Amino acid sequence: MNSIESTKYRKRLEEGGVPPQQALAHADALGEVLENLKETLATKDWVRAEISRQLQDLKIDLLKWMFTMFIAQTGITIGTVIALIRYLPH
Incomplete structure (x- = not known):
């Protein structure tokens, strides 16, 4: 004042x-x-910077989960194909 x-x-x-x-x-x-x-x-600039930082962290976490799920899905698919080849009658 x-x-x-x-x-x-x-x-x-x-x-x-x-x-x-x-x-x-x-x-x-x-x-x-x-x-x-x-x-x-909090100022508008601080809020914008904080939101931007949190979005950046969220993007990184999302990419980590997507990569992990891609590897898991690929492993399951390869395992299923090997199991089908091995146990199905020729």
Whole structure:
């Protein structure tokens, strides 16, 4: 909260019947909270970067699973063909 907003907030509190010292303390405390909030809030750029990173991780995991399933399927197919050749009557 900048000083102009802080002054407006303090004046509004005083107009509402809050003692000047207490209004000043409220304005200062709210200013500190808002400054800390700016540091901890997620920005659009951070959210985009985080989503992009997670999508990249997801793509890598998906490719690993696809490759693993391809190898497994190939092994099962080769095993089935060998078993059919071996055990079927000629």
